[in-house]
Amino acid sequence: MAQILDPLPVSPTDTPLLCCYVNATSKIQIARITNIPNWYFERVVFPGQRLVFEAVMGSQLEIHTGMMASAILSDRIPCEQLLVQEDQAGAATTEAPVAQSGGMAAVARVSDTVAAAEMAAPELLAAK
Numbered sequence: 001m002a003q004i005l006d007p008l009p010v011s012p013t014d015t016p017l018l019c020c021y022v023n024a025t026s027k028i029q030i031a032r033i034t035n036i037p038n039w040y041f042e043r044v045v046f047p048g049q050r051l052v053f054e055a056v057m058g059s060q061l062e063i064h065t066g067m068m069a070s071a072i073l074s075d076r077i078p079c080e081q082l083l084v085q086e087d088q089a090g091a092a093t094t095e096a097p098v099a100q101s102g103g104m105a106a107v108a109r110v111s112d113t114v115a116a117a118e119m120a121a122p123e124l125l126a127a128k
Contacts, residue, residue: 008054009039016054019082021061023049030064030071033079055079 008016023029023045031051033041036059045051045063055061059079064071 008056009036014056016056017059017079017082018084019053019055019061019079020084021045021051021053021063021077021082023047023051025065028066029074030066032062032064033059034062035060052084055082 021031024047026047028047029045031041031043031045031053033039033055036056039056041053041055043051043053057080061077061079061082062073063075063077065074
């Protein structure tokens with residue numbers, strides 16, 4: 001999804017980080033970045049969904065797991081650990097933390113083609 005309503009607070013010297021998070025639980029989660037001044041990022045991540053987003057250096061993704069009429073902060077992940085990197089074959093690869101049912105993050109290998117990432121978020125890759 002485009003970050004049109006609240007664009008990244010990027011200075012001319014900053015390079016945005018392309019990140020990926022996967023919700024591997026059976027619960028709906030809320031992904032938030034709250035530690036960057038003058039910027040608001042919050043998205044709903046459904047079970048099995050992959051969230052591709054841009055962040056700035058130093059950002060931390062908070063994962064809130066939905067319960068009945070509440071949400072519990074289940075994890076806080078530095079966005080540097082969620083980086084998507086392009087390999088030599090043109091595939092976007094990341095060591096993306098995958099949410100587990102216990103709320104703790106485990107690392108799982110996620111690999112997609114750049115074309116699939118462009119279909120999900122073409123405006124994020126257009127800046128390359």
